[in-house]
Amino acid sequence: MIYHVAVGGEEYKVVLSEREGRLFASLNGREVPVDFRRVRGRTSYSLLVEGRSYPVAFEPRPDGLSVTVESESYLFRVEDERTRVARHLSRGRTSRDRSKVVLSVMPGIVREVRVEPGAEVRAGDALLILEAMKMENEIRAVVDGVVKSVHVVPDATVNKGDRLVTLE
Numbered sequence: 001m002i003y004h005v006a007v008g009g010e011e012y013k014v015v016l017s018e019r020e021g022r023l024f025a026s027l028n029g030r031e032v033p034v035d036f037r038r039v040r041g042r043t044s045y046s047l048l049v050e051g052r053s054y055p056v057a058f059e060p061r062p063d064g065l066s067v068t069v070e071s072e073s074y075l076f077r078v079e080d081e082r083t084r085v086a087r088h089l090s091r092g093r094t095s096r097d098r099s100k101v102v103l104s105v106m107p108g109i110v111r112e113v114r115v116e117p118g119a120e121v122r123a124g125d126a127l128l129i130l131e132a133m134k135m136e137n138e139i140r141a142v143v144d145g146v147v148k149s150v151h152v153v154p155d156a157t158v159n160k161g162d163r164l165v166t167l168e
Helices: 080-090 098-102
Strands: 002-007 010-019 022-027 030-042 044-049 052-061 066-069 072-080 100-102 107-113 126-132 135-140 145-150 161-166
Touching: 002 080, 052 135, 066 107, 072 080
Parallel strands: none
Antiparallel strands: 002 010, 002 072, 010 022, 022 030, 030 044, 044 052, 052 066, 066 072, 100 161, 107 126, 126 135, 145 161
């Protein structure tokens, strides 16, 4: 999968691929084997790159993803290739109503649903936890609203673009 990652004013193209049960990451054309394992709770991981282990913690935020590697924190904005193309194609054609239907931005497994119909949510509130590529991602509301319906249950498998939650 291709990801566009913005951090510190720079943008990088990261390609993740899996071959023979191993994960590889390519940055600027240089490919290295990587391994990624959860070590504590929902946000602490061990990232193994070329035989060196790095402690990594993630905190989803409305403005991106806060990533702490060893003791340094960075704000990442990550977008997969399909989402990037769709965003560019839809510029100027988006409707406010569309932002009230929360869609899955990647295939994964719903691990936890944190809202129910009738609940009031504010932009940035966590709606559910979606596990994808061995990472748990908090899916957050992008607008204020009331939960009209929840379209998924824990352990459900979702595809990119599937409806997760509808707000009104």
